[in-house]
Amino acid sequence: xxxxxxxxxxxSFTAYGFFSIGLMAAALLIILVPxxxxxxxxxxxxxxxxxRRLNLEKFNRGNPEKIMREIERSQEFRRPIYERIxxxxxxxxxxxxxxxxxxxxxxxDLKRALSHLLGPVPGEPTPVLWRLQYGQTRWDRAKIKLxxxxxIQEWDYSDPDRMGVKxxxxxxxxxxxxxxxxxxxxxxxxxxxxxxxxxxxYWRFLxxxxxxxxxxxxxxxxxxxxxxxxxxxxxxxxxxxxIAAIYLTEYARQDLFTSLLRSSISxxxxxxxxxxxxxxxxxxxxxxxxxxxxxxxxxxxxxxxxILPTVIRASEEAIxxxxxxxxxxxxxxxxxxxxxxxxVLLPAAxxxxxxxxxxxxxxxxxxxAPIIFTAAVSVxxxxxxxxxxxxxxxxxxxxxxxxxxxxxxxxxxxxxxYGMVLTLVSLVLVLNLAAIxxxxxxxxxxxx
Amino acid sequence: MSLSxxxxxxxxxxxxxxxxxxxxxxxGVPDAPETGTNRDHLITEAFSVFYGANEAVRKVSMTIRAGxxxxxxxxxxxxxxxxxxxxxxxxxxIPSCYTKGRMVFDECDIYSPQIDVVYLxxxxxxxxxxxxxxxxxxxxNVAYGPRLHGIKNRGQLVELVEKCLRQAILWxxxxxxxxxxxxxxxGGQQQRLCLARALAVNPxxxxxxxxxxxxxxxATTHIEDLIATLKGDYTILIVTHNMQQAAxxxxxxxxxxxxxLIEMGDTKDLFTNPVEQKTEEYITGRFG
Ligand SMILES: Nc1ncnc2c1ncn2[C@@H]1O[C@H](COP(=O)(O)OP(=O)(O)OP(=O)(O)O)[C@@H](O)[C@H]1O
Ligand SMILES: [Mg+2]
Numbered sequence: 229x230x231x232x233x234x235x236x237x238x239x240s241f242t243a244y245g246f247f248s249i250g251l252m253a254a255a256l257l258i259i260l261v262p263x264x265x266x267x268x269x270x271x272x273x274x275x276x277x278x279x280r281r282l283n284l285e286k287f288n289r290g291n292p293e294k295i296m297r298e299i300e301r302s303q304e305f306r307r308p309i310y311e312r313i314x315x316x317x318x319x320x321x322x323x324x325x326x327x328x329x330x331x332x333x334x335x336x337d338l339k340r341a342l343s344h345l346l347g348p349v350p351g352e353p354t355p356v357l358w359r360l361q362y363g364q365t366r367w368d369r370a371k372i373k374l375x376x377x378x379x380i381q382e383w384d385y386s387d388p389d390r391m392g393v394k395x396x397x398x399x400x401x402x403x404x405x406x407x408x409x410x411x412x413x414x415x416x417x418x419x420x421x422x423x424x425x426x427x428x429x430y431w432r433f434l435x436x437x438x439x440x441x442x443x444x445x446x447x448x449x450x451x452x453x454x455x456x457x458x459x460x461x462x463x464x465x466x467x468x469x470x471i472a473a474i475y476l477t478e479y480a481r482q483d484l485f486t487s488l489l490r491s492s493i494s495x496x497x498x499x500x501x502x503x504x505x506x507x508x509x510x511x512x513x514x515x516x517x518x519x520x521x522x523x524x525x526x527x528x529x530x531x532x533x534x535i536l537p538t539v540i541r542a543s544e545e546a547i548x549x550x551x552x553x554x555x556x557x558x559x560x561x562x563x564x565x566x567x568x569x570x571x572v573l574l575p576a577a578x579x580x581x582x583x584x585x586x587x588x589x590x591x592x593x594x595x596x597a598p599i600i601f602t603a604a605v606s607v608x609x610x611x612x613x614x615x616x617x618x619x620x621x622x623x624x625x626x627x628x629x630x631x632x633x634x635x636x637x638x639x640x641x642x643x644x645x646y647g648m649v650l651t652l653v654s655l656v657l658v659l660n661l662a663a664i665x666x667x668x669x670x671x672x673x674x675x676x
Numbered sequence: 677m678s679l680s681x682x683x684x685x686x687x688x689x690x691x692x693x694x695x696x697x698x699x700x701x702x703x704g705v706p707d708a709p710e711t712g713t714n715r716d717h718l719i720t721e722a723f724s725v726f727y728g729a730n731e732a733v734r735k736v737s738m739t740i741r742a743g744x745x746x747x748x749x750x751x752x753x754x755x756x757x758x759x760x761x762x763x764x765x766x767x768x769x770i771p772s773c774y775t776k777g778r779m780v781f782d783e784c785d786i787y788s789p790q791i792d793v794v795y796l797x798x799x800x801x802x803x804x805x806x807x808x809x810x811x812x813x814x815x816x817n818v819a820y821g822p823r824l825h826g827i828k829n830r831g832q833l834v835e836l837v838e839k840c841l842r843q844a845i846l847w848x849x850x851x852x853x854x855x856x857x858x859x860x861x862x863g864g865q866q867q868r869l870c871l872a873r874a875l876a877v878n879p880x881x882x883x884x885x886x887x888x889x890x891x892x893x894x895a896t897t898h899i900e901d902l903i904a905t906l907k908g909d910y911t912i913l914i915v916t917h918n919m920q921q922a923a924x925x926x927x928x929x930x931x932x933x934x935x936x937l938i939e940m941g942d943t944k945d946l947f948t949n950p951v952e953q954k955t956e957e958y959i960t961g962r963f964g
Contacts, residue, residue: 482771552769553808557870560764561821561877562798571820576811674811675859 267650270433270643276423277302279365305422316408334402345373358440367425442644449610453621460528461592469539477547497537502597504534509601524616527603535588542584546577579671586663590656596625606630624652717742717911723777725758732758734935745912747922750932756915760883764800801879805886807866809858817858821877844872864895884914931955
């Protein structure tokens, strides 16, 4: 080949390599930056006085005197609103029935919108759900709710050729010419004094359990559940996987049966995870009944099956990669097979095995499908270790899915969902980082 | 030589101590072996090694004297390594490999099915062409064998490790860094460490497959000196491509050619007065 052709080839290969690596990095950034930007909102956000009140009343957190003072101040600005509404209710009594009916309906709507923003109207019985007991605790949500108070959303179907168009109409128009007309401008002007937004750091998001279906509190049960599931999977998969790998490399006769076994294992690694999930339900719960119904144990076993092929393959490769000379040295000193494996092969293969383990651990942490039928529930308390044998648990991957699709108020708890995503991604990243460090340390120890 | 023996009995005879001799396998009747450094330690009789259909060692019959150094020379690919590795059954690792004929070690056929291979290898140690210390500390390398064979006492281990390292003339260089990884040693040091490691299990026969081919001249001299000091206590077989080395260190020399044992005799005789034409051509450097 001519020199110039060779050079051109080298160049284009380099360029191609750079291009694909750049593409990967860009994709990673495009995914990770928004994940971080949004997920961080679960930890650092602008809270309202309602959040401080909730923290004080439900968790006994914060400085009581200071918060009481803030509530007092907030009340000063709220009171006129409620008073004017009460006065207006009085006024419409004397109107003609037609107008009365319309104003009453408009008023009911207004009160509902207002209670979403500020919490229940004073004097009404305290609702059971936390989310109804308090106004908006997050300023970003409060701004949306304020908009809902100030504007009425309607659908415009006037153009028959097009789909309906969302239009907003000022709510104040409903009350044009009445004493309530000014209320809306006042509310808009005073809303900062009413809700007193302030930046806060909610690091306890990681360690609080959730309340009222994830409306409040943190994601500790999910984190703990994920942890249990992954740990359980590891407990089952690591010993089985390594022993299987030892058998395949050192003990099995290298014949047709073994190679068949090997390709089955590779095939298993490619089976869709939902199939494992269904198998886990059918086998672990319905057939052998490790637990009455969903449980962490059943989920762990299912996840273990899922990652077992990966662990076996990685361990096998690692053991195979140990120089034959080590093995020969051990055997020549009179070591038996088992002793050679335990004292020479496994220690030398450890970096590779560890990498395989951590990679599959990342997989176990993130898998959703296998635990849907075997372990996951959407809300739950943090489990004690002994409860994992019989009880289901919430877990990060499943709850991310759940909160974004099946939750009753998906829009209201986006921040929790994003916080979970950030936590899960960080967890996987940390695991991979740990793998790299561990591997480096172990191989440095081996290399001397 | 007579091969009328069949009891599967092997023991490092210690007639003076009166210690009960060990047995290689459970079958067979214990029978006190002949003693003395001049006895035949290893005898092969029409011994062949095959890799599948390829007969790499062909009907070799030879006798190795106890306490002597025997060198094996021959051109590349003539089956020296194969033969050497057959002695402690390292070839068992190669699935296609099998043997024919007899190889008798201390009056017992190494390839008889009753043999405990692990125990055989304890008694026939090996040093490989490329230094292959374990990726462990220097101490753990030497202590590997003794630990394997049941010595747990730390003091005893320390003593043994020192003794073997001294025997391998490595002690002075590593005594301050026993806890460092053995892979940090130089090639020559690593090879001596491997020797110390082999000595630590107290073998009777020491097999060395080109132990100096990866070393520089100084390290080579070291190893050769070592062989000289070990002679007498151990029966040594050494494969070498270096004719001078064979002449320097060995008492007997065997010349292999394409799997056949062409000639074997006292080193001095073989190098000065080879009987076979092939041998002469080889040692005068006309081929190989
Ligand atoms: N693992 C193996 N499988 C099949 N054939 C082998 C194997 N090892 C060696 N052989 C063959 O056996 C013959 C003898 O090889 P051996 O390694 O014993 O030669 P050698 O005398 O040690 O050569 P060298 O001086 O190069 O080390 C060669 O023809 C070689 O191709
Ligand atoms: Mg060789």
